[in-house]
Amino acid sequence: MLEVIDKGACSESHPVPLLFVHGAWHAAWCWDEHFLDFFADKGFRALAVSLRGHGNSPSPKPLRTCSLADYLDDVDSVVDTLPTTPVLIGHSMGGFIVQKYLEAHQAPAGVLIASAPQRGSFAFTMRLTRRHPWLTTKGLITGNALLPVGTPELARESFFSSQTPESDVVRYAARLNGESQRVAIDTIWMLPRPKRVTTPLLILGAECDRSILSKEVRTTANAYRTEAEIFPDMGHDMMLEPGWAAVAERIHTWLEMRDLRPHRGEPDQQETTPTG
Template sequence: MLEVIDKGSCSDAHPVPLLFVHGGWHGAWCWDEHFLDFFADAGYRAVAMSLRGHGTSPTDKPLPRVSIADYIDDIRSVADDLGGSPVLIGHSLGGYTIQRYLEDRTAPAAVLVGSLPPSGVLGAALRVWRRRPWMTVHSFNDPTLVRFLRTSALAREYLFCADTPEVVVQSCWHRAGPESIRAAMTEPMFRRVDTERVRTPMLVLGAVHDGFVSVRAVRATARAYRTEPEFFDMGHNMMLEPGWADVARRIHTWLQSRDLVSHAV
């Protein structure tokens, strides 16, 4: 059984549930810090899942062998339990996985938060390589990729703004876990999202100080889905930094502008 944190309930104003999908090294806990309560209080059913091998979700094979297809199956399983068509909100690798999921399935709407672009992880990998080439070599030899975040200073550099309170960085760093190198690096390095097959309306959000996903990558994602990107003065973990409420309010406003009632009928 996958770990699912489920808060709030659907309302007449917001009849479609929201499904939050975390990125690499994280779990459902990253959405439970702020976002689930925010959206539950706003009248939504807000659900965060932990992909297999993350949080308390089990995996039936070694984590380094877990694939994007496995993560897609996890999203499909939870989405089906929610009635089949929740709004999907994904961060980082979770955003990329949602895009891949939507090649074959539909959703009433999707939100990409600091997401890897349709082209995959190569751009982010090159950014890290240029800054810390030797660390990158050693990290790629680690099938769980934990060396990327082996210190809280690295967690701050990649995941947060320079002025994020240390207590926030430390909390995330202590909770971050291993990641599948196959799902996070190998497959997204060579497999693009077939964006022509994705028909779901997208809100594309990025962070100016993101240590992984560049502003250029966020713009490329928005172009691929024929929309305009929106940026926040934040780091990669937009759901945990002090400005998280601005991000949540923007998602809420955008969802209100969509005709989601008809999707619940």
Template sequence: MKLDIVHQAAPEKRHPTPILLVHGLWAGVWAWKEHFMPHFASAGYDVYAVSLRGHGNSEGTEKLFTTRLNDYMKDVHEAVLSLPQKPILIGHSNGGMVVQKYLQEHTLPAAVLLGTMSISGSWMTFLRGLKNDPALFLKVTFTFNLQHLVGSPERARTAFFSNTLSAEKTARYFQQMGRESFVAFLDTLFVQLDPRKLKTPLLVLGAERDFFFTPAQQQQTAKAYGTTAHIFPNMAHAMMLEEGWQEVADHILNWLGLEISRL
């Protein structure tokens, strides 16, 4: 599987451990390029981002509908093996679930779950959506098409962004959103993770106004791994693109500085 892996080198490399960024639903490496990649590079890290199969410029578009969650985990493994050494993993949303699954079998220097899918999967999110907007979520279910959740700039804003994000940015991000695998979504309904298997130092970050995964879900995930989630106020799901993204990125850098110093 040929994967789209983008690299941004640190102008002044101050950290030997690279960072690998893993996107969530409807996204690709584009979600990291604007803010997080240059910011982490300027802090002295070599930064990589991967588009999972069927996303961005990676292969697999023709088989996207039947792509499984484990396929995405294989993509992360392939990306990790392509790097000069074991990286720090940062996974957003569904990418956070992929990272959690990967860390069931592999240990890395550190990992960050950013607005992650809960350790218990997506059942609670789906049931909450069915309660709040039954017509929309029934449409998604009976058409096997997740695209209805982000089918317009307005829906994309509801799902991903705060009202403070400009219309220009919202439209630009919406234009880059791709399609998704309904089969992989079904996998997340029945995912089983054993938190005892995770040996990697872990940071869990959530957003107060996250449409998909509530602060309570973030705390549930963090508690399962023996830590506490940090929740950013007045922020929506796409934390790497929201106004205030730098506060999130700097929180990660500060935590990494403490964790890497312990290695």
């Protein structure tokens, strides 16, 4: 059973639930700090899933061997428990998962927050490797992918701006999770196909993000025929940064402007062949 944190309830004014998908090294807890209560208080049913091997979700096989298809199955399994297809909101790797999911599924709307780019995670991997060649190499050898981000100092470098209090960085760093090396490879070659996505998207980025650069967020938005919105003075973990409320408010305003009617679309068969 996957860990799912579930708050609030659907209502006549907000009949469609929100499903939050975390990024690499994180779990459902990162949404439970602020976002789930925020949206539940606004009248939404807000859920966050911990992908297999993350948080309190078990994995039937070693985490480092889990694939992107496994994570997509996790999202699909949660969607299938809901009475109607949710709005999908993904951060970082979770944003990449949302992009891939929407290739083959209809949803009322989607939100990408500091999402891994539509062009793949190769540039991010290279940046991390250049900053910490020994830690990334050791992580590759030992299978411990947490090494390059697993201390408060390293976590701040990749995930947080200078505005985030040190006490918060220490607390969040202690909750970071291992990650799948297989998925790191999958997100390099199993690229999303924007032309197959018809779901309207809101795409947000952070000015001080050292993991996913603003220019990459803008390129992703361009691929989906929309414009990115970049938040100043924020780091990668936009749902945990001191300015998280401005991000949540923007998402809420955007959702309120949309016609979010409950529906269940029939998924097409999802392809897994590499694209460039």
